[in-house]
Structure formats: structure tokens, C-alpha cells
Amino acid sequence: MERWVEETLHGGFRVRLKADRVLFDSETEHQQLIIFENSDFGRVMMLDGVVQLSTRDEFVYHEMMAHVPLFAHGKAKRVLIVGGGDGGVLREVLKHPEVKSATLCEIDRSVIDLAREHFPDVSAGAFDDKRTRVVIADGTKFVHETDDRFDVILVDSTDPIGPGAVLFTKEFYTDCRRALAPGGVLVTQNGLPFLQASELKQSASYFRDLFDDAFAYLATTPSYFGGSMSYGWATDDKDLRHHKLKKIERRYKKAGRFPTRYWRPDMQLAAFALPTYIRELVET
Structure with a gap:
């Protein structure tokens, strides 16, 4: 089943990234952190629903x-x-x-x-x-x-x-x-x-x-x-x-x-x- 991860930063604007492979998805001591692979952006890290890092850019x-x-x-x-x-x-x-x-x-x-x-x-x-x-x-x-x-x-x-x-x-x-x-x-x-x-x-x-x-x-x-x-x-x-x-x-x-x-x-x-x-x- 496909998984899409949604960025939730903006009140009236949403973006979803396809998670081809999830490498980590859990709460740290301070925030929710997910790391996944995406065919367009490479490896992506998101914290609390916001993209922090993409290896492509x-x-x-x-x-x-x-x-x-x-x-x-x-x-x-x-x-x-x-x-x-x-x-x-x-x-x-x-x-x-x-x-x-x-x-x-x-x-x-x-x-x-x-x-x-x-x-x-x-x-x-x-x-x-x-x-x-x-x-x-x-x-x-x-x-x-x-x-x-x-x-x-x-x-x-x-x-x-x-x-x-x-x-x-x-x-x-x-x-x-x-x-x-x-x-x-x-x-x-x-x-x-x-x-x-x-x-x-x-x-x-x-x-x-x-x-x-x-x-x-x-x-x-x-x-x-x-x-x-x-x-x-x-x-x-x-x-x-x-x-x-x-x-x-x-x-x-x-x-x-x-x-x-x-x-x-x-x-x-x-x-x-x-x-x-x-x-x-x-x-x-």
C-alpha cells in the first residue's frame, strides 16, 4: 500500500510526499521525526510535519x-x-x-x-x-x-x-x-x-x-x-x-x-x- 506523508506547516496549504521507503518514524524526546525515501527529492527528514532536509536540494x-x-x-x-x-x-x-x-x-x-x-x-x-x-x-x-x-x-x-x-x-x-x-x-x-x-x-x-x-x-x-x-x-x-x-x-x-x-x-x-x-x- 502506498504511503504519502503530508506537510502540515501551513493552515490553508498542504503538500504530500510519497514515502517509497520509511527508514525511521518515531517520537524523539522533543519532536516527531520521520525519515523516508522519495523518488523526486531523495532521502527526506521531516520534524513535526515539516520538511527539514532533502538530499536532492x-x-x-x-x-x-x-x-x-x-x-x-x-x-x-x-x-x-x-x-x-x-x-x-x-x-x-x-x-x-x-x-x-x-x-x-x-x-x-x-x-x-x-x-x-x-x-x-x-x-x-x-x-x-x-x-x-x-x-x-x-x-x-x-x-x-x-x-x-x-x-x-x-x-x-x-x-x-x-x-x-x-x-x-x-x-x-x-x-x-x-x-x-x-x-x-x-x-x-x-x-x-x-x-x-x-x-x-x-x-x-x-x-x-x-x-x-x-x-x-x-x-x-x-x-x-x-x-x-x-x-x-x-x-x-x-x-x-x-x-x-x-x-x-x-x-x-x-x-x-x-x-x-x-x-x-x-x-x-x-x-x-x-x-x-x-x-x-x-x-x-
Whole structure:
């Protein structure tokens, strides 16, 4: 009998994916997790009824979350990833030779363990890199209490339901600001502006209260159904999202021109060109 798995994130919009083979389907300590094979998207992970990862297109989200802020910053040595238990963002962060340490704070150990078992190519050895530190903890608690200061903080969270909801609050963003080193950058997963406009609008409002530069950038990941994905952007250095193409190209060359499938120096600039309806969410 055929099995179809439905994504339930949106109130008036449903998508179903055919599960050709189910590899895992159970409650973890924090959330419902299913991993299955699909002929179009490859191996898929869903948490609480929402697609988190597809092996066919994971490179889009992971590259854009990591490389845009790191190449904008230019000399980030200490990076914090909140969430990201699949290891994809960690993999991309560690491609930057100037990064000396990457801390990954994940609330659900099961996500890391299952991702390492079923998605080994996503982390691609990143968890075993000597620069990696894994902390199993509530990200809000970790950021509130840490004495470390980070050049870049990447919030690779689920949507604001279940355990991910607290990662969209002003209190959490305030703690992130405290944990940033001077000139640091905060980047957040902020959903699909077409279907989740209020999510981006609220986060951008908080960013404007806390930082000198609050904005967003975009990338399109096919398995995140409903349009472009937005990444929230917050920093006190207003110059970081306005670099010229040649500067990004020089930084990419210095980093070794590692291979990418979505990010490119010109995509770095293009990602900040927002359609009017999204720009209005960010600026008003």
C-alpha cells in the first residue's frame, strides 16, 4: 500500500510526499521525526510535519546560510550554529579556513545521531573535525549563559512551532546580540515570506530594535514548498551587505575557491535584492 506523508506547516496549504521507503518514524524526546525515501527529492527528514532536509536540494539552504554571512564578515574565526543537527551548515562553515572553532548547539541529540546514520553525506565528516564542538542544550539557554563571543551566529532552526518557537523571540535575539563579538553577524532561518509573512516581519522588527542594520536575503530550496526562503540578517556593521563583487571574489579565492552548487560571489550580492512585497515586510 502506498504511503504519502503530508506537510502540515501551513493552515490553508498542504503538500504530500510519497514515502517509497520509511527508514525511521518515531517520537524523539522533543519532536516527531520521520525519515523516508522519495523518488523526486531523495532521502527526506521531516520534524513535526515539516520538511527539514532533502538530499536532492540541501545544498541550497546550507550553502546560503553559511557562506553569505561568512564571506560578508571576511575574518570570522568563531562561529555558533543554533540547531542544525543534520550537520549541513556545519559542513559549509568548516570550508572556510579562517574559522578556528564552530560550536553547534542542538537541543535534540536524536537529530544528530539519526542524521549521521541516515544522511552521512550531509555532514560529510564535519562532526569529527577538530574545530567542531557539539553542545546538546536548549539554544536559548546556551546563548543566554555563554561567556563566549562569536563572529557569526547562525540560527538553523525549525519553524516557530514546538521546540523551535523560542528561537523567534526578542529575548533570544537580545541574547544573540550579547553573544556576538563587535562587528558580528546574526543570520536566522525566517521561513517563506509568501506564506509566513508575519514571521519575517516580526523578526525584522526585533532586529531593527537591536541592531544598526536589519534586513533579509533569499534563496529558493525546492523542498521548502511555497516560494523563496528568507534568511534574517542583523549586524551593527552596515557595510557588510554592501560589498562589491570583486571583494567577495577575492575572499572566495583566498578561501580556496572550494566547490559550491548554489552560492557564488554574484549570488552573494543578488540574494539581498528583495522583491517589493518582501522588502516591505523587512522595512516596515
